[in-house]
Amino acid sequence: MERFEGTGLMSRNGNEWSGGADFTTPGDIYNAMPPRIVFGAGAAARVAEEVARLNAGRALVVCTPGRNEMAHRVAxxxxxLCVGVYPKAVSQVPIELARAARAYVTECGIDCLIAVGGGAAIGLAKAVALETDCSxxxxxxxxxxxxxxxxxxITIDxxxxxxxxxxxxxxxxxxxxELTLGLPVQVSAESAMNAMAHCIEALYVRTASPVIAMAALEGIRALSEGVPRVMRDPADLQARREALYGAYLGGAALTGGFALHHGVAHVLGASYGIPHATSHSVALPYVTAFNESACPAIMSRVARSLGAETASxxxxxxxxxxxxxVCLADQGMTQGDVERCTELVIETDNGLNxxxxxxxxVxxxxxxxxxxxxxxxxxxxA
Structure with missing residues (x-):
């Protein structure tokens, strides 16, 4: 048991960690983050340096079909160092695609993947790395x-x-x-809600920590300030930087684990074909409302960060x-889908909510x- 004095952050039961409060890392869990972050306008120009740092010599750029042009610029x-572009990534990482990409990487002797784009490309790179020696x-x-x-x-059956x-x-x-400047306004908004979801859930998940909580709260601030500016002026590089900074912090916070919100979003995406970011955006206010009574101090902090009476x-x-x-009906779901969707969400419960x-x-x-x-x-x- 470690002791954290006067952190001003929230404990697992929703009370504030204050002088003398005990904090336990549940299950002795340690969630690592990537060892190296390069952040700044124009940073993508340094990609060859980063490949060289890994002593890699046969790199493959992975992307979705929609990011093909951007991927070729990176290539x-x-x-x-680059042997080609693999523009086949799709959302939710179907297992069939993962297997095909692993076979391609092995056959071509690829020793490094460069995932360019959003979660689909990065997810495919992860699926390949999971069962190969390719970083x-x-x-x-x-x-x-x-x-x-x-x-x-990874979507299976x-x-x-x-x-x-x-x-x-x-x-x-x-x-x-600079790579986010071409992201359409609507996609930017939905993607930002995805990042916001990481920050919110990181504050109450049972595997949270004080460091992760600090990242999450700063991420909420950065997103709530930067994203509206992006909406007003999509070409505002400083606003894009602030939003990307918030997303980075949200991703860091996500390493603390996830609970019911991600279960709902993942089912909506994989089983009902709702785009990943859209599913997060629609689910977040309602899952937050469901959890508000269980962690009132945390939710009050979130509400204050958003300038609202309630977090949800x-x-x-x-x-x-x-x-x-914010509406599932607008995404094609009906009342008839609720029971089966409920069953699938229940199956995702990991006990951390x-x-x-x-x-x-649900x-x-x-x-x-x-x-x-x-x-x-x-x-x-309740």
Missing amino acids: DRLGG YIAVPSTYSGSEMTGFCG GVKRMHTSLRMLARTVIYDP GGLYDFARSVGAP PRPVDAQG RLILEAALSGRRPQARMFA
């Missing part, structure tokens, strides 16, 4: 935060299964705000203000999200 920076460098162009963790959801391994940690992450209301209002989605997860609670979350109404605590009374 050009690599010169003779990877992440060059994110969205706010997904996946680049900071050793977690990866229509269900997203979470995998955790130190093999899936990026060796280097290159954050270049503040998140809903923030999403609406930046044009991010601050409020017990049961079918009735059903209430999904039905509230289906309506798209502003969440209120009475919707989720």
